[in-house]
Amino acid sequence: MSAEHYDVIIIGAGAAGMMCAAQAGFRGRRVLLVDHATKLAEKIRISGGGRCNFTNRKVGPEHFLCRNPHFVRSALSRYTAAHFIELVERHGIAYHERDHGQLFCDDSAQQIIAMLRSECDMAGVEWAMPASVDSIIRQDDERVRFLIDSSRGRLSCESLVIATGGLSIPKIGATPFGYRIAEQFGQGIVPPRPALVPLTLPPETLQRLQSLSGASLEVEARCNGARFREAMLITHRGLSGPVILQVSSYWQAQAYETRDWEPVSIALLPDIDIEAWLSAYASERSLVANLLSEYLPRRFAHAWCALHGFEAPLRQLGHSDRNRLAQALTDWRITPSGTQGYAKAEVTLGGVDTRGLSSKTMEATACKGLFFIGEVMDVTGHLGGYNFQWAWASGHAAGGFV
Numbered sequence: 592m593s594a595e596h597y598d599v600i601i602i603g604a605g606a607a608g609m610m611c612a613a614q615a616g617f618r619g620r621r622v623l624l625v626d627h628a629t630k631l632a633e634k635i636r637i638s639g640g641g642r643c644n645f646t647n648r649k650v651g652p653e654h655f656l657c658r659n660p661h662f663v664r665s666a667l668s669r670y671t672a673a674h675f676i677e678l679v680e681r682h683g684i685a686y687h688e689r690d691h692g693q694l695f696c697d698d699s700a701q702q703i704i705a706m707l708r709s710e711c712d713m714a715g716v717e718w719a720m721p722a723s724v725d726s727i728i729r730q731d732d733e734r735v736r737f738l739i740d741s742s743r744g745r746l747s748c749e750s751l752v753i754a755t756g757g758l759s760i761p762k763i764g765a766t767p768f769g770y771r772i773a774e775q776f777g778q779g780i781v782p783p784r785p786a787l788v789p790l791t792l793p794p795e796t797l798q799r800l801q802s803l804s805g806a807s808l809e810v811e812a813r814c815n816g817a818r819f820r821e822a823m824l825i826t827h828r829g830l831s832g833p834v835i836l837q838v839s840s841y842w843q844a845q846a847y848e849t850r851d852w853e854p855v856s857i858a859l860l861p862d863i864d865i866e867a868w869l870s871a872y873a874s875e876r877s878l879v880a881n882l883l884s885e886y887l888p889r890r891f892a893h894a895w896c897a898l899h900g901f902e903a904p905l906r907q908l909g910h911s912d913r914n915r916l917a918q919a920l921t922d923w924r925i926t927p928s929g930t931q932g933y934a935k936a937e938v939t940l941g942g943v944d945t946r947g948l949s950s951k952t953m954e955a956t957a958c959k960g961l962f963f964i965g966e967v968m969d970v971t972g973h974l975g976g977y978n979f980q981w982a983w984a985s986g987h988a989a990g991g992f993v
């Protein structure tokens with residue numbers, strides 16, 4: 592069977608795939624983007640609550656989890672947030688900054704999709720969508736390295752880029768395709784698991800925390816050496832809110848296999864020196880809950896004190912109860928029982944092991960012409976636009992080389 596030949600075939604027309612396709616197309620390469628979805632870039636559409644948190648003013652390696660921590664440096668330094676902001680501005684997309692340097696579209700995430708689509712069109716990228724890939728065979732030929740059987744017939748290419756993303760939100764087309772191809776070509780996989788995901792609590796804890804359900808408050812959450820300061824939400828299923836999504840990427844690092852769950856530690860008043868505060872109010876007649884209501888939502892303060900047995904005025908607490916109060920305020924330990932899984936996870940932790948990839952080009956060191964970009968790789972950003980910045984940076988790095 593004769594094959595339609597391209598210089599570059601990219602499987603997955605999401606954030607990373609489109610960025611890579613446009614770069615390669617602008618270099619004069621004949622590029623085909625293949626995607627099995629009927630709608631283009633659904634993950635961008637639903638991102639950032641529909642406004643796409645497309646990057647962050649401050650991006651550094653410290654905002655990413657990766658088994659090979661230095662891997663992200665090269666691509667991030669060569670395609671920075673400023674480059675993407677320049678692209679957004681060139682397309683006339685209005686945007687605004689929120690807390691922690693996060694940049695969002697004023698209007699809609701659709702504008703980012705339209706922008707990438709138009710870059711691809713200007714670069715002469717061709718499309719096979721929807722189209723599925725049945726098999727990929729590697730050949731010993733410098734120009735025709737890969738033969739691909741697809742629902743659009745047989746295709747061939749010199750460079751094959753896998754940009755099929757992670758496993759989160761299967762209902763909009765996430766698949767383990769990228770991991771299977773990695774395995775087929777001898778690449779290692781760091782076991783994937785849901786990240787940036789709400790944490791669930793065991794029934795007995797849920798019952799205990801029932802009176803706190805619905806509370807939302809700014810806390811510092813810590814887990815496995817990581818600490819974040821943002822809002823926490825207590826829900827009828829467990830813990831959520833940005834601070835919990837952030838620590839979820841660090842939680843269960845050791846325990847995932849053994850199910851020996853580790854606690855998340857919450858500091859309710861991270862700005863306050865608790866010992867000094869307790870001394871200052873040592874002779875207070877007010878209930879502990881009323882004193883805490885100065886800093887915490889009133890309903891929460893009362894329910895939390897009832898839960899911990901601090902229902903007396905502060906001055907009536909004995910020495911050991913005061914110590915227990917200080918401990919609970921600075922290190923309130925809650926042990927989750929799991930996560931809400933890929934259905935609710937924003938990203939997938941783990942993926943194609945970067946130790947087998949070039950940090951400059953994203954090419955597999957043991958398989959010339961095969962590239963992995965975006966979330967399919969073992970690179971996971973914090974919440975705040977970092978996952979898109981990785982998609983842009985890795986897509987750009989590969990697009991300049993394929």
Ligand SMILES: Cc1cc2nc3c(=O)[nH]c(=O)nc-3n(C[C@H](O)[C@H](O)[C@H](O)COP(=O)(O)OP(=O)(O)OC[C@H]3O[C@@H](n4cnc5c(N)ncnc54)[C@H](O)[C@@H]3O)c2cc1C
Nearest residue numbers: 603605606607627638639644755756768965966976978979
């Ligand atoms: C609800 C939600 C909100 C988010 N909000 C943000 C945010 O505001 N900021 C941020 O930085 N990140 C956010 N993210 C994460 C971000 O969307 C991803 O990290 C990013 O889209 C990854 O880009 P990618 O190109 O690697 O993968 P994707 O954008 O997921 O693209 C993968 C593409 O591959 C296609 N594909 C999959 N399997 C196959 C197959 N077998 N054959 C053919 N095609 C296939 C898919 O259809 C898809 O088009 C959010 C994620 C979710 C789920």
